């Protein structure tokens with residue numbers, strides 16, 4: 001099965017496999033569509049493809065695109081039943097492969113140019129921008145999208161998923177954190193010079209383009225899409241600036257980021273499962289042109305309590321990017337896993353404890369890396385603990401982590417305004433703090449006499465006794481073990 | 483009659499009996515529902531005093547029980563002219 005090359009191919013593949021449902025009755029953009037997506041996330045139900053939107057004939061919505069591992073497997077062209085470790089291995093294999101450069105296509109071959117609004121015709125309200133959650137600060141144009149920009153000096157291209165709220169017909173505001181690639185370009189270059197930064201927001205991307213836009217990978221996203229999908233990403237020039245955008249996207253919004261003007265943004269339902277970050281004056285986007293496909297589909301991610309793609313996909317890619325980083329440092333890890341229900345706050349790392357301080361080294365690399373602002377807990381377990389099995393990790397955490405010696409707190413780290421536990425002051429200034437739970441037996445304990453031995457069926461009985469008991473299990477009167 | 487909504491941290495920000503500047507969004511049905519503008523206005527807790535209605539939301543989007551009537555005195559343009 002090939003990876004879907006567009007959102008349309010992805011919707012079709014999901015409908016075919018039973019991972020999306022076609023909703024034919026009219027749905028209101030004002031809360032109803034958002035509520036459908038939210039419920040689908042909480043029930044881990046098929047993704048809703050809403051074909052008829054009130055006030056917006058010809059447009060459709062696709063919600064919760066990647067909020068299950070099944071849909072993630074489909075997006076990679078894999079069997080939907082693939083296990084998480086299998087999907088992870090495939091991601092690592094593809095993202096460690098040779099870069100595949102994008103190709104530039106002619107405007108006439110770019111479906112995103114089928115309709116073009118310029119000048120006085122530009123009005124974001126002509127798009128079915130949903131009110132995702134009741135009480136949000138606005139209708140959110142960008143919830144599952146890529147904001148395309150280019151570094152003014154280095155020339156490298158950045159696609160980032162930074163939420164964007166519609167403020168008025170031509171203005172959006174968004175949360176672009178200062179440690180993100182776009183945040184750095186704005187703070188280092190555009191804002192001090194008072195220059196506006198050209199941008200293009202692409203909505204209704206192929207699932208792998210969306211995955212690339214929110215992956216914390218150092219590889220430029222257009223190349224990353226190529227590596228993930230095995231073929232070059234198709235790009236096309238914008239109408240009003242020099243940027244290049246995915247030719248098969250459903251909707252493109254072109255404009256400039258204002259260096260000298262800000263409007264309010266938020267509050268908004270966030271991946272933590274709360275509305276936490278305060279409404280504030282944030283990065284402001286002025287829109288100059290809108291292009292879109294015929295019968296365009298707007299993609300919606302509805303973040304809230306688990307499980308949505310904010311948690312699922314970000315846990316996945318943050319965990320795997322940390323795995324790459326730790327391996328690149330030669331640390332003998334068995335793997336890294338983030339449970340989506342931690343709302344990507346807890347990194348679980350398995351390691352062969354070959355030297356003292358290894359957990360601390362892992363935590364410092366993790367928190368000190370580009371990935372660090374997005375999580376605040378690292379749990380390090382040994383190589384015999386199955387990092388994917390929460391029961392085992394929980395047992396290790398509660399029994400091996402010394403309350404005085406095993407918990408290490410790091411203060412004044414980078415944070416975000418989104419951390420629910422952070423004080424109002426910390427949220428305002430993005431001040432974070434972090435914690436390591438070291439669940440490794442100390443190496444200065446005698447391995448025979450000091451380290452406790454695990455007491456389990458598999459560890460304390462001889463193979464002969466285990467075989468006798470398992471083969472007699474039903475004879476003892478128990479139902480068979482699946 | 484127009485329906486408007488405002489976000490405040492504290493309802494006391496809506497001082498009665500004076501001209502105040504607010505960012506309000508329209509709740510009138512239609513394609514432009516929830517779009518904002520910055521205005522000069524007067525508000526009153528007497529719902530009949532001014533022609534339009536103002537609904538209030540607090541810091542995290544919670545609906546306030548306080549309701550106001552509002553008179554929009556004029557638009558305030560903060561955006562630099564080069565972007566208009």
Ligand SMILES: Cc1cc2nc3c(=O)[nH]c(=O)nc-3n(C[C@H](O)[C@H](O)[C@H](O)COP(=O)(O)O)c2cc1C
Nearest residue numbers: 160161162163175176177180181182214215216310
């Ligand atoms: C649904 C969704 C919404 C996101 N919203 C934001 C956002 O508003 N601001 C932000 O800085 N990052 C946001 N992220 C995380 C970024 O997409 C992520 O950090 C990505 O790697 C882009 O950052 P970079 O420019 O540092 O590479 C979001 C991720 C997802 C999945």
